[in-house]
Amino acid sequence: MATADLPPPVIRTPGEPDVDLDRLAAALRDRVDGEVRFDAGSRAAYSTDASNFRQVPIGVVVPTHPDAAAETVAVAREFGVPVLSRGGGTSLAGQCTNTAVVIDWSKYCTTVESVDTEARRCVVQPGIVLDELNRELAGTGLRFGPEPATHMNCTIGGMIGNNSCGATAQRTGKVVDNVAALEVLLYDGTRFWCGPTTDAEYARIERRGDRRAAVYRQLRRLRDAYAGEIRARFPGIPRRVSGYNLDSLLPEHDFDVAGTLVGSESTLVTVLRAELKLVPMLPERSVVVLGYPDIPQAADAVPGVLDHDPIALEGVDSKLVHDQQLKHLNPRALAQLPEGNAFLMVQFGGNDPGEVTGKARGLLDSTGGDGELFYDPVRQAELWAVREAGLGATAHVPGQPDTFEGWEDSAVPPERLGDYLRRLNALYDEFGYSSDTGPSLYGHFGHGCVHTRIPFDLYTADGVTAYRRFLRRAADLVVEFGGSLSGEHGDGQTRGELLPVMFGPELVRAFGTLKTIFDPLNRMNPGKVVAPYPLDDKLRLGGHWAPAAPQDLHFRFPHDNGSFAQAANRCVGVGRCRQHTTESGQVMCPSYQVTGEEEHSTRGRARLLFEMLDGHGDGPITEGWRSTAVRDALNLCLACKGCKTDCPVNVDMATYKAEFLAHHYKNRPWRRPRSHYTMGWLPLLAHAVGRTRAGRLVNALTHLPVLRKLATRTAGVADRDIPSFASETLQHWFARQGSRGEGARGTVLLWPDTFTNHFHPRIGRAAIEVLEDAGWRVTMPTQALCCGLTWVSTGQLGTAKRMLTRTVRALAPHLRDGGLVLGLEPSCTAMFRADAAELFPDDHDVLRLRAQTVTLAELLTTHSPGYRPPRIDRTAVAQVHCHQHAVLGWDADRRLLSQAGVDTERLDSGCCGLAGNFGFEKGHRDISEACAERVLLPRLRRTEPGTVVLADGFSCRTQIHELDSAGHEGTHLAELLAHDVDQHRR
Structure with a gap:
């Protein structure tokens, strides 16, 4: 092996850079077209990815175009600091966290620069999200083939960095198989396009005698020196992702330099642009689900299933199903699974329905007909969601220990998968990681790739030692089976140290030499893959993690053992909160959808709260509850509670925000924004207006333009329309009318929330009419009560608790008798629930209040057997309130509307943007309106006249009233039913 002419490999990682940060930041701001952030909040938000590791970055740069990113590298080079490119930030091996200047491509560098449909190629910038790319390509009949489970938020640059795969790789291969060329930048400033290289092209490059020529010359020498080792030691399996792609340099792969750089995890070059290969879309799909006694036996069946040529073949065990059941994920899909404790999900695709049907039925025939066949695209998508939910579903499972990455994506030859899983389970048993409920085993079984999260103890020194020993034993096991340490997510820091086990010392030396060829100063994402930090170093937790443990909490965090530290640590970095569209019905993170800022995602805010507790003693946030960086990140949280449901680990940022604000302003009320007092104490103000019957006067004064501006300025709120008080409150009206129902079904207490009672009492009157018609007797409190919502949302939790306590005591006799409480305003109902x-x-x-509080639709369906609503032949669009989506659910509403004959479209609009007090707070109006303009308002402008706009939430109705130029008004479900009750009676 002739290596004398090759540079020596990188053998160590550099220490912490010694640099004048102020000068570096100033140079970046002066020269880079983009956003330069060296503040504590930004550094905290980017301190970790979805892995076990944590490194606080030097600073963050968000370039507006690839040339700006290149200039960022130039400035970093002049100061001698490391650089790390980052996409969606969901990497699972630590490759996306480093003490470096982090380049976040995902906000601006998202352009599809060209599409050649005839050649099936496109050129893209690295920050474009996979789903966004495929949406733009939809009209061409082409798409980018690899599709990881994070397809809704992973970027193409990140996929290139990790050599991503996903379920579709069964048909299309890994990213390395789908990249035609890359435009790359070396740390020293050398910039060029690369791809497969013919001998003639190589000769032309070498004749130039420049830095690129030297790189290519050294790459060829490296290839020639190690070709034998590469062919002997690289496993011939579909999912070899570990190590650098030295095999791409071999003649049989056309000396493909771009292929070599795919999967290099930002350790060799900065990718500026990519030319991608595209594949035709397959319009016809079918899915067969097969059941087995256990997951090894399901794996044993894989070779036979592969004979039927599926385009995807996934494995799922009953433990993953159980975890999803505990978290109430994908219930419809889980109910469709056949009998068994493990399942293979087999997808067929093509252009001809008959071909797809024939393959599916051929598979079923070969198994004796045991299995389920699905043609409906909706049902197929639901089933696929079961598999894609794996990472989030197996993290923070109620009643089970925390699980972590570490052995997350090993891969073996598919024909040996069953025996590998048996041995892996035995290894779990040996280390005490097994239990009846975990760890789950699932993954891309058609390629022999296994996903799992393991209950490592990363909180104690002994637990970390066991973690290290397990990973070494697991590495030995997978190599024994001819497999790869990583089959999808890369090496990073988790597996960098283990590469000699898989490749041997000679190839690891070759990896180090490859690193030196491209990055001799070791400034590109140092400490990952080559000369890596130890796999138990720089852990996000670890035996020395000692976060602050606040004891004077208002919320009790029952799902986190009463610990705010555990709540802040709940986020696992999967990035679902960074979704760029609302087409999936997701509400979570409306502010991120508008700004594209990591700090405005649930994940980013969770990272800041984690750093605020300063468990490592070296974090960027040192002020604890007084942190202005955390306050500013939470400022644009709409408290929509979407994350409580949409986040796969149920991070509840609205609750965390309220708790933080309570402590941030504790003993210094003068620092609170005035809007906290005007909006937080709105129920008492409304009660005062209602008691004095001064609604008309207040409305007249606050709707005069001059006085309105004065009022909003004095109140410290945005200059928006001020909602009008009703001339008579619902409680006053009810005291005059009394209950008229016979109560054949019993008595229900109608909760007079502030918004219904004082602003829209017509809704309460309509609800009473509907309830009495349905056979209920209605009662209502006579005193002024409040659920405390407005005080919670502004972080005035002491007052909120006093208000809530008073309310609960007043309702206690009704509750103790088993009486139901009907909530009409979703946000107040969610307070009770x-x-x-x-x-x-x-x-x-x-x-009792939580268990006995119901929505109108729930009362009329679940609790009113035999009730049938009047026939309503109307078309409606429904803007579902965020808190109803997150806490209450809309299924009962859907059923009730269907029974009434209402043709209803639930809008995938997410949050309306008003979100209680948020849209009224000073400085929030632009974000509030931008949220509404994403989907809701454009959809309403296209809505036909006469279509009912269902909006149960006061905020949603207010936002529509003020901003919808088409003049629609929101209608509560009670109003829709009551109108037709009147029609029915007549």
């Missing part, structure tokens, strides 16, 4: 019990988890009356 969620927040109240998290503030008072040991109060039995509060728990």
